[in-house]
Amino acid sequence: MQPAFAVDDASLLETDLTTCHLLVLVGQGTFSYVVFDPAGGKFLALKSYNFQPQKLAVADLEMIERVFDADKLLFTAFKSVLLAFDASVSTLVPENQYSPQLKKDFLHMVYPEKLQEAVLADVLPPPMSLVNVYAVDKDLLGFLRKEFSTDRVVHAHSALLQAYPYDFDFRNHDGVAYIMAQRNRFTITIYAAGKLLNQQELPYQSGLDIVYHLVNAVRVLGLDEQKVKVKLGGPLAKDSDIYQELHKFVPHLEWVQRLPEFQYIGKMQEMPGYYFHNLYALALCV
Incomplete structure (x- = not known):
């Protein structure tokens, strides 16, 4: 499987990737990631894969497994891996009304419960005072957590809510x-x-x-x-x-423009800044 977008340069080979973060964004029919160097606040590489979204999540999982078979960079020993899901099932709850024990109840007031769902929640940083409650496919979440050995998970909307105030x-x-x-x-x-x-x-x-x-x-x-x-x-x-x-x-x-507080390699600057705004925004969640 070939990526729809692939951007890096010689700096990737010259950098100790064990000091970098891998920021992964999973959407309907998409799997994208960037390599982020926190020391320089710089994005070093980006890849994005597109495939036809399926009605059954197991089919999406099979496509992502094919990405892993083709992309060996994903098996690098990064400092940390952040998984982000651009899931359509999400709702915002005021933090002063939120209770972790009731997160499923908050979500299912808006959306019907689905089989094989894992309900998660992001407590957004001040001054927002909000909690983003969302559901992702349990098998897909389990696969990615195992492959990356990480428990760090956020919703894509949580990153956008942290990015927009910089505009x-x-x-x-x-x-x-x-x-x-x-x-x-x-x-x-x-x-x-x-x-x-x-x-x-x-x-x-x-x-x-x-x-x-x-x-x-x-x-x-x-x-x-x-x-x-x-x-x-x-x-x-x-x-x-x-x-x-x-x-x-x-x-x-x-x-929308690129987030101004970060650095981007030259090839990224040649691409329209609005292309991967939601992917770059994940650096604010590290």
Whole structure:
């Protein structure tokens, strides 16, 4: 199996990888990772694999097993490995109302219980005072924990919530909506004056679907879609259907940029910064 994206340079061979972190992001039909050197705050390598998402999680697991067979870098003795899941089943709970014993109850108030699910929770750092409760496939989680010998697990949305405050427009009083588009689904996170108002993941088939959900969410929150800034991220072409449709209806549309406090090798800087924003954001969870 060949990666859809593979980026590194000579610095990877010159670095003691036992001092680096491996940040892994697993989504529906995707398996991506970056090698992060905390001493220099620098990303040294990135790979991303795409495959057709399956209805049965066991089929996704088989594809990821094929990635392991093909990519020997994954067996390097890194300082630590962080597993992140871009799972659609998640909900945010105020920390002062959260109880670990009730995490399944919080999740299943919103989503039906599934077979073979493992329910996890991320306590988000101050000042958010939130807990992200989510479910992942138990077999997939067990496989990755065993292969990487790690118990460090987060949800992709938890990383995004830590990344967005670094954006210059985060405290925009008219509101800012961040859209992270993936294959057939997207995450929308809306703030006004630095206050989190909404985060949800929704399916889509066309760019117009995203426009509809965006405008509806903004109006429900009492914001004006003609004034809200929209920041778009994901593996998208600049002339993609999503960008074109949003551009028709949203006056203030921009691409999400790389997190400014980190360093990136030259080949990463040649790629659009919005491509792997959710993957780079995992460095904030180390």
